[in-house]
Amino acid sequence: MKSRITLKKIAREFGVSISTVSKALKDSHEISEETRGKIKAFADYYNYKPNNLALQLRNQKTSVIGVIVPEIVHHFFSTVINGIEKYATEKGYNVMVCLSNESYEKEVSNMGVLTNGSVDGLIVSIARETQQNQNYKHFEAIINDDFPLVLFDRINDDIECDKVIIDDVGGAFKATNHLIEIGSKRIALLTTQDFITVGSLRKNGYIKSLNKNKISVDESLIYKIDDKESLYDQIKKAINVSNPPDAILAVNEIYAAIALKIAKESGLKIPEDIAIIGFTSGLISEYTDPPLTCVEQHGFLMGKQVAELLINRIESTAPSEFQKVVISPNLKIRRSTLDN
Amino acid sequence: MKSRITLKKIAREFGVSISTVSKALKDSHEISEETRGKIKAFADYYNYKPNNLALQLRNQKTSVIGVIVPEIVHHFFSTVINGIEKYATEKGYNVMVCLSNESYEKEVSNMGVLTNGSVDGLIVSIARETQQNQNYKHFEAIINDDFPLVLFDRINDDIECDKVIIDDVGGAFKATNHLIEIGSKRIALLTTQDFITVGSLRKNGYIKSLNKNKISVDESLIYKIDDKESLYDQIKKAINVSNPPDAILAVNEIYAAIALKIAKESGLKIPEDIAIIGFTSGLISEYTDPPLTCVEQHGFLMGKQVAELLINRIESTAPSEFQKVVISPNLKIRRSTLDN
DNA sequence: CAACTAAACTCTAACGTTTGAGTAAAAAAG
DNA sequence: CTTTTTTACTCAAACGTTAGAGTTTAGTTG
Incomplete structure (x- = not known):
């Protein structure tokens, strides 16, 4: 060159x-x-x-925002990044994306690299392994420096910084209420293992709705799916039983789509025999047959919010209280829960 | 801070x-x-x-790779980015992602920012607007400086640099051959407007297969879908006709999924009345009913290839010939073209 | 005891830029 | 014809780091 x-x-x-x-x-x-x-x-x-480097060094300002997400081949995360990028560009910032790949070690090393002068602030959604280990020392280090940080979606309440989350409890609550309204009595929950915070929050919303509707919680209807084994086999066990549920709430889109597939293969009619709702992150729900009712997560809006909080934090001189923004998901009703 | x-x-x-x-x-x-x-x-x-900036300035090396893609909420592009990130990390590089949002102006400005010292090399998939205007001056500028550049997927042959593409002609050829083998005679093509290179290459593959199989090309079966209008309405016009086609080849996943939906609504049986193949980029094809046969694009492999070419270019001192790597897609046969 | 060597430092330039302070020469003012 | 002002520059420091060249002091050698 x-x-x-x-x-x-x-x-x-x-x-x-x-x-x-x-x-x-x-x-x-x-x-x-x-x-x-x-x-x-x-x-x-x-x-x-x-030369940018020279300017950045002199001005002590990079106008770059670092983003660390667990995955990028994921509709929800890429949508959030899209929102971040949109807002950041408007404000004259560039975006540097790193992937933790759900690994604690990669999250730590990415944070190390980015915070050594390469970016003015950091946006993170915590890796699964980090949530599992409960090891947040790398966050403490940058918090102590008052380094601008915003967490989203996969957050931890002990880390003192701005946060943006989806109201997962509310979303699952709405979805479960809807299932009960259309007459479901035995609602199975396809959720993740407990250490995934969004999974357990959604479970809380499900239970909250059952309680409110005076339906007792049947633990045998709650299936904790392990992402490392065959999803298909695990979900089959929830449907191909002697007394199958009359509705399914799945905490993500893939679980819902697989459940739909299995239910159809088992000769069940949807929604008559079994109604299905998922949390969406992608386009799958729209193209299944019947299309899936789902809880929509507003990733783009979330991205804009996250970027706004971060850039405010970067540009404001006076310290201000940390904010926790909660985004309400909405229920998109399609034919998997409603005859037309 | x-x-x-x-x-x-x-x-x-x-x-x-x-x-x-x-x-x-x-x-x-x-x-x-x-x-x-x-x-x-x-x-x-x-x-x-x-401090990274100081090191980068002193060493005249950032160990950062810039990536400019038209969109990120797109399974193909995010998969490619994933591949790039994987390889780059192995080699000690970070990845800075920018979005052109299909806009010529944003592409130019992103390239301007990134090439002023922020990154050691650049990976680009050209924006739609740029391909439409045929204005590649911004590329000439960095080519003249021998700035390391690799183009992928949306490329232009006049730009002298390393390139990685999918064999779009071959993919469409394979897909069309498959349709003919299963007995299709009147194969409709759902493609994009001509200036989108991948769309027109796939059209070439389609025509090549018809020619080889001695089927005359019927222009009235070729539909150029305009992404800015209602996809649903446009695709409807290809299926709800007095003499509908007995097969559809769609140049992307969404077109294929919509075609499937419309065909079913019109009471057509798939694949008996109408067989459908799409080019995949996402997960939709797997969850439609019936699942869609599709041309798989190997985005992750592409990303690794692209990153490898770029890093070689960055690290080699001796100038070498520019390479054009062609990745062969494969046909994933599902039930939309084959009874089981 | 002069000359040399080794130890343990400091200085300086370099990467590329900006900006306030300093300076020399010319022009204007008194 | 001296003083002041203006013009058109240059200098130096700063951002944070590195690395080769230079310096000081003490100890060793012949």
């Missing part, structure tokens, strides 16, 4: 000092019309652009 | 010079055991980490 033209090279070309060139390019009145003109023409011709 | 500790501050603390500190932390024999010890302990206590 050819090295780019710098102020120094232009200065040498005209036998002037570097600061003369810098000022000339900034149209400073300190430099004569004539000198300004020739320097600008030359710089233009050689396509001079100030 | 509290300012981080620097060599200068440590130097001041012990009344030594900055270089003493720098060397002490690097365990240089030039510094006495005693001084080294206390400096290292102090640095450790205050969690000293060298």
Whole structure:
């Protein structure tokens, strides 16, 4: 790669000092019309652009936001990133995306790299392994430095920073209420293992709705799916039983789509024999047959919120209280719970 | 944000010079055991980490790869990014993702920002608007500087750099051959407008297969879908006709899923009355009923390839010929083309 | 005891930029 | 013709780091 033209090279070309060139390019009145003109023409011709690193170092400001997410091939996360990028660009920031790949170690190393001057602030959704280990030392380190940080979706309440979450309890509550309204009595829950916070929150919403509707919680209807084994086999066990449930609430889209598939294969009619609701993150729910009713998570809005909180934190000088923004999901009713 | 500790501050603390500190932390024999010890302990206590910007400026190397894609909420692109990130991390690089949002202007500005020192190399998939305008000046600029650049998927042959593409012609050829083999005679093509290169390449593959199988090309069976209008209405016009096609090849997953939905609504049996194949990028095809046969694009592999080419280019000193890597897609046969 | 060597530092330049302070020469003012 | 002002510059420091060259002091050698 050819090295780019710098102020120094232009200065040498005209036998002037570097600061003369810098000022000339900034149209400073300190430099004569004539000198300004020739320097600008030359710089233009050689396509001079100030070096970002040098500017960032001098200004102690990168105008870059770091984002660390567990995965990127995931509709919800990529939608959030899209929202972050949109808001960040409007405000003159670039976005640097890193993946933790659900690994504690990668999360730590990514945070280490990004916080050493590369970015002005950080947005993180915590890796599964970190949530499992409950090891948040790497967060404490940057919190102590008052490094701008916003957590979203996969958060931890002990970390003192701005946060944005979906109202998972409310979403599951709404969904369960809807199932009860359409007459379901035995609602199975397909959830994740307990350490996944969103999974357990959604379970709480499910239980809250049952309680409110005076339906006793039947633990045998709650299935904790392990993502490392065959989803298909595990979900089959929830449906192919002697006394199958009359409704299913799945904490994500894939579980719901698989449940739908299995139910159909078992000859069950949807929603007559079994109604199904999932939490959406993608487009699958729209194209299944029947299309799936789902809890919509508003990832784009979430991204904008997250970016807004972070940029405010970066740009404000006065310290202010940390905020926790809760985004209410809404229920998108489709034919998997409603005949038309 | 509290300012981080620097060599200068440590130097001041012990009344030594900055270089003493720098060397002490690097365990240089030039510094006495005693001084080294206390400096290292102090640095450790205050969690000293060298500032990246300063290192990058000094070393003229950022170890960051820039990626510019048209969208991120898109299974194919996010999968490619995943592959890039995987390989880049292995090689000690970070990834900075920017979105062109299909806009020429954003592509130009993103490239401008990233190439001014922020990254060591750039990976781009060209925005729709840029392909439409045929304006590639911004690429020429960085090509002239020998700035490391790799294009993927949405490429332009006039830009001299490394490239990675899917064999779109071959994929569509395979898919069309398969349809003909199962007895389809009137195969409709749901494609994009001509300026989208992948769309027109897939059309070429379709035509190539018809020619090879001695089926005349019926232009009235080729539908150029405009992404800005209602996909549903446009695709309906391809199916709800007096003499409907007996097969559909769609150049992406959404078109295929919508076609499937419309065909079912119209009372057509799949695949008996109408067989359907799409190019996949996501998970939809797996969960439709029947599941869709599709051309699989290997985005992750593509990402690794792209990153490998770029990092080789960055790290090699000797100039070498530009490569064009072609990845062969494969046909995943599901029930939308085959009874079971 | 002069000359040399080793130890343990410091200095300086470099990466590329900005900006306030300093300076020399020319022009204007008194 | 001296003083002041203006013009058009250059200098120096700063951001944080590294690495080779230079310096000081003490100890060793012949």
